[in-house]
Amino acid sequence: MAMPEFQVHQPKTVEDVLDLLGRHRSSVKLLCGGTDLLIKMRAGAQTPEHLVSLNRVAGLKTISYAGGDGLVIGGAARISQVGKTAEVRRLYPGLAHACSVMATVQIRNMGTVAGNLVNAAPSADTAAPLLAYGASLVAVERGGRRQIKLVDFFTGPGLTVLEPGEMVEAIRVPDVSPRSGSCYLRLSARSKVDIAAVGVAGFLNLDLEGKVIRCRLALGSVAPTPLRCPEAEQILEGQTPDEKLIAQAAAACVRASRPIDDLRATAAYRRAMVQVLAQRVLTQSLDMAKGGTP
Amino acid sequence: MKNPAIIGKSIPRMDAPAKVTGRALYADDLKMPAMLYGKILRSPLAHALIKRIDVSRAKALPGVKDVITGADIPQVKYGNWRLVPQSQDELALAVDKVRFVGDEVAAVCAIDADTAQHAIELIEVEYEELPLILSVEEATAEGAGLIHDESKGNVSLVRKIDYGDLEEMFAKADYIREDTFKVHPVQHAYLEPCSCVAHSEEANRVTLWTSTQTPYIVQCLLASTLGLPENNVRVMKVQVGGGFGGKMELRPWEFCASFMAMRTGRPVKFTLTRADELAFGRRRHPMSIYSKVGFTKDGKLLAKDFQVMLDGGAYNAMGPTATFLCGTFGNMLYNYPAYRYFGRHVYTNKPPASAMRGFGAPQAAFVAETQMNMAADDLGIDPIDLRIKNAMQTGDVIPDVATISSCGFKECLEKVREISGWDAKRKDPKPGKGLGIGCFSFISGGVFNWFNTKYNFSAAEVSVYEDGTAQLATMACDIGQGPDTAMRQILAAELGIPIENIRLIAMDTATTPKADLGTWGSRVTLMNGNAVIDAARKIKEMLIPVLFEEMDLNQIHDIGFEDGRVFVKANPKKGLTFGECVYKALRGRRGEPLTARGFYTPRNKGLVSPAFSFGAQVAEVDVDTGTGLIKVEKMYTAHDCGMPINKMAVEGQLEGAIQMGLGYALMENLIMDDKGRTLNTTFLDYKMPTAEDMPPGESADVYTYEPEGPYGAKEAGEGLAIPTAPAITHAVHQATGYRCMETPITPEKVLRALNKIK
Numbered sequence A: 001m002a003m004p005e006f007q008v009h010q011p012k013t014v015e016d017v018l019d020l021l022g023r024h025r026s027s028v029k030l031l032c033g034g035t036d037l038l039i040k041m042r043a044g045a046q047t048p049e050h051l052v053s054l055n056r057v058a059g060l061k062t063i064s065y066a067g068g069d070g071l072v073i074g075g076a077a078r079i080s081q082v083g084k085t086a087e088v089r090r091l092y093p094g095l096a097h098a099c100s101v102m103a104t105v106q107i108r109n110m111g112t113v114a115g116n117l118v119n120a121a122p123s124a125d126t127a128a129p130l131l132a133y134g135a136s137l138v139a140v141e142r143g144g145r146r147q148i149k150l151v152d153f154f155t156g157p158g159l160t161v162l163e164p165g166e167m168v169e170a171i172r173v174p175d176v177s178p179r180s181g182s183c184y185l186r187l188s189a190r191s192k193v194d195i196a197a198v199g200v201a202g203f204l205n206l207d208l209e210g211k212v213i214r215c216r217l218a219l220g221s222v223a224p225t226p227l228r229c230p231e232a233e234q235i236l237e238g239q240t241p242d243e244k245l246i247a248q249a250a251a252a253c254v255r256a257s258r259p260i261d262d263l264r265a266t267a268a269y270r271r272a273m274v275q276v277l278a279q280r281v282l283t284q285s286l287d288m289a290k291g292g293t294p
Numbered sequence B: 001m002k003n004p005a006i007i008g009k010s011i012p013r014m015d016a017p018a019k020v021t022g023r024a025l026y027a028d029d030l031k032m033p034a035m036l037y038g039k040i041l042r043s044p045l046a047h048a049l050i051k052r053i054d055v056s057r058a059k060a061l062p063g064v065k066d067v068i069t070g071a072d073i074p075q076v077k078y079g080n081w082r083l084v085p086q087s088q089d090e091l092a093l094a095v096d097k098v099r100f101v102g103d104e105v106a107a108v109c110a111i112d113a114d115t116a117q118h119a120i121e122l123i124e125v126e127y128e129e130l131p132l133i134l135s136v137e138e139a140t141a142e143g144a145g146l147i148h149d150e151s152k153g154n155v156s157l158v159r160k161i162d163y164g165d166l167e168e169m170f171a172k173a174d175y176i177r178e179d180t181f182k183v184h185p186v187q188h189a190y191l192e193p194c195s196c197v198a199h200s201e202e203a204n205r206v207t208l209w210t211s212t213q214t215p216y217i218v219q220c221l222l223a224s225t226l227g228l229p230e231n232n233v234r235v236m237k238v239q240v241g242g243g244f245g246g247k248m249e250l251r252p253w254e255f256c257a258s259f260m261a262m263r264t265g266r267p268v269k270f271t272l273t274r275a276d277e278l279a280f281g282r283r284r285h286p287m288s289i290y291s292k293v294g295f296t297k298d299g300k301l302l303a304k305d306f307q308v309m310l311d312g313g314a315y316n317a318m319g320p321t322a323t324f325l326c327g328t329f330g331n332m333l334y335n336y337p338a339y340r341y342f343g344r345h346v347y348t349n350k351p352p353a354s355a356m357r358g359f360g361a362p363q364a365a366f367v368a369e370t371q372m373n374m375a376a377d378d379l380g381i382d383p384i385d386l387r388i389k390n391a392m393q394t395g396d397v398i399p400d401v402a403t404i405s406s407c408g409f410k411e412c413l414e415k416v417r418e419i420s421g422w423d424a425k426r427k428d429p430k431p432g433k434g435l436g437i438g439c440f441s442f443i444s445g446g447v448f449n450w451f452n453t454k455y456n457f458s459a460a461e462v463s464v465y466e467d468g469t470a471q472l473a474t475m476a477c478d479i480g481q482g483p484d485t486a487m488r489q490i491l492a493a494e495l496g497i498p499i500e501n502i503r504l505i506a507m508d509t510a511t512t513p514k515a516d517l518g519t520w521g522s523r524v525t526l527m528n529g530n531a532v533i534d535a536a537r538k539i540k541e542m543l544i545p546v547l548f549e550e551m552d553l554n555q556i557h558d559i560g561f562e563d564g565r566v567f568v569k570a571n572p573k574k575g576l577t578f579g580e581c582v583y584k585a586l587r588g589r590r591g592e593p594l595t596a597r598g599f600y601t602p603r604n605k606g607l608v609s610p611a612f613s614f615g616a617q618v619a620e621v622d623v624d625t626g627t628g629l630i631k632v633e634k635m636y637t638a639h640d641c642g643m644p645i646n647k648m649a650v651e652g653q654l655e656g657a658i659q660m661g662l663g664y665a666l667m668e669n670l671i672m673d674d675k676g677r678t679l680n681t682t683f684l685d686y687k688m689p690t691a692e693d694m695p696p697g698e699s700a701d702v703y704t705y706e707p708e709g710p711y712g713a714k715e716a717g718e719g720l721a722i723p724t725a726p727a728i729t730h731a732v733h734q735a736t737g738y739r740c741m742e743t744p745i746t747p748e749k750v751l752r753a754l755n756k757i758k
């Protein structure tokens, strides 16, 4: 199929974005890097008549960190920019890692974190670390603004709770307390330029005695959506983690996963890898947390 | 022997600046006034009868200029093995039956690509499905249906080699092992998808610009399928973005473009997509292999029984040659007192397999090398020692096949042992790490004339001018491997003029001398190089008399050609510039230009090849035994390509070969479903290693002087693609205990072998 004609709008303010979304309601899509959307359009899977680009909207590319308030990633911030931001590298190493190894240099320079989340691929690389950091999305529409927890955001492959007419203005990530550690590990057959066959992200915060106050674990590519593993988190919370406990928590992650066989890996391999990666993620996060303030 | 300075130098490829700056023109870059765009309708089914095709709606679409099906074209089958006409089994468009998913059913040309695509979607085809045959085992089973009704069975070709007394030798053997192997399909994945433009200016004559490795073969087969004299078809040069064996046949789009260009009177272009290439394109043969080898207890090879079924897909393509070469390379590296080969090329309902870098040899060597490594373990002999004990050497004869006139194999083995730190590392193994070895030999062009050409195998025409420049015209094709540079180096060496002074005209079947069989079988450097030397020496014979006359030389003098001068060797100051000499020769010939043709066809060189390359490679790997992921940490190579013509080009071949071999061993695989559909049709899912997966390498050249080669050169193209996969699989075995008998290695297979996944 030839790509049908479409019109691109380049508004400068969020107001104008929302107006355009309303005006062309029947056939409109937001455009950031286009690294997911344009491929779908070329394949004929999406045929919007209007594209509203967020690339010229003032302030939407900002990435800011303010102690206490945490990290705010603008709705049009590039993956590579997020990966290069000093505070992200220091405080959110799992996210920084995802943003530096996923896709390719060119794609990371064009693609955005918001696009990655809204595209809602089970393998979306920024999803698992952002879940582990307890992130939320700020969604705006003409009527107002709401905050959506990332755990509640995904509903299926390519599906989210975002309404037509809504845009993601920012991604908010809570601040990281002292004695925290975190990590994201992904596996793929090719070392680079590959979609993850399995991804595991973890976050641990310890008290002064080394007991886990807060634990979050998240998985990618092993279920219809990226997901959290509450059972595994509870195994660790309130405990002093050791090798055995970590293995138990990893086993709970395996139970939370619902992998399938596909071209990239079999379900059996994925399950085994959730165990291995979850252990490694927890061990590394623990080391980091014990090292004091990340 | 001392070669001229320009031979063996590292010279950047002369086509490189144009390619990296985007000035180079590929077929898809060509645009002509009134050009039409072609598209192909392909079969969605792997095996079916065509009951009805209705093209009326496509024809009626505004902008569509022609629509053709199998019923419209001359029913002349084609295939590269003209010597065996019954092996020619293809028509550009299917008639009555489709045999693989992607088999070409109809073609359309229209004023733009979108209209052509739309027209394709308007063609209605009614199929009646037939039972699928998707493996060699099914194809050769009792009662299997026929894929080609006119053939006796699904085995399209058999090759046997038999020498020595196999039974006696196995009876003498102290150690015998029998194994079965399976190797998988991979694709060339050349960067440039196939593309061509055809134009017919005069009725019954057609010119085709196409991305091909074999312009001469395309010319001949296009002529026969169009029902034209060969001389009415001209195939011309464009830059070719890689081939690796995947562009060495007449292809349906080349036929359709030419046929529709003649019908419409307008130029017609076809360009494939990457998804077309991966889903329907040629590929390396998957094989089912049985191999039995016998040794004495101290490691002397006695016998080998090698039985292979090649999964050829729906048509023969270059499968017959792969069947031959698989047998030839089953016994090539080592002395086997008795050897038996039984190779069968089998039709299945899959996209046809064909030539791919080393056709037949990578699979044969994977098995031979793996068994060598297994035997070494069982016999308690170091794998390199075991090889040295049995290695071929200069002067060895393979019955009915070849006499090896230069061979640096043992030196390669010694060298690679040294540079890889083999002995020390094996003495002190580290957990998860391993060192493995694989070896190769390959042909420098083929002798067996399957294309049944009546011309010399290679030809070159050299013209020289009074301004000191020369022109080299040859049908040989540079598909990225570098002969446009190497051939000019050879000519520059012969004539003693700067390489920049040589203009090249290549790959034009109408203006370059007949013939050149094309770029395959690593033949161009040796064969075309010899033709260039032959032509250059004839030119020199025209120039030498000038000096004798001019300087009144005694007839015992020798004449040198160097630094743009023609001079008396005994007194180099005495001489003329090259241009002056040409000028005077022209005067003496009363204006007849100085042009000479040179030719090469191997003579008295057995049936396989005039010369053989050799080499050994060691892979060092690190296996993550938690995830099964394998990191190739370093590759060490020692190889004998005779005397290299262009060292930089040889290095490029080595690096590219390692990339391909690594992909073959660990990542690349065309995955098919039970309907015969290829599932991974993007580079995301067809996983070629990227630059970031490339291990560092270290190499040592082992120089031999091949008497049959130009300046002692042999091949360095395909052979190098052979040892990497067996070296890596051996290294993985040393690291983990997992022995790969069914390629490729995946992390999952490693973990299953380690019992970490049930």
Ligand SMILES: Cc1cc2nc3c(=O)[nH]c(=O)nc-3n(C[C@H](O)[C@H](O)[C@H](O)COP(=O)(O)OP(=O)(O)OC[C@H]3O[C@@H](n4cnc5c(N)ncnc54)[C@H](O)[C@@H]3O)c2cc1C
Binding pocket: A029, A030, A031, A032, A033, A034, A035, A036, A037, A038, A039, A054, A075, A076, A079, A101, A102, A103, A104, A107, A110, A111, A112, A113, A114, A115, A116, A117, A118, A119, A123, A124, A125, A126, A166, A167, A168, A169, A194, A195, A196
């Ligand atoms: C070669 C290649 C490799 C890739 N590798 C990876 C990989 O390794 N890992 C990975 O996770 N992904 C990968 N991707 C997918 C893709 O690059 C990422 O998902 C990227 O983050 C998408 O961002 P974008 O800005 O390009 O999104 P777009 O294509 O612009 O948009 C994607 C979707 O999100 C919507 N959208 C975008 N921004 C907003 C917003 N602010 N508010 C509401 N809706 C919005 C769009 O309407 C569209 O539906 C790869 C893609 C390619 C082409």
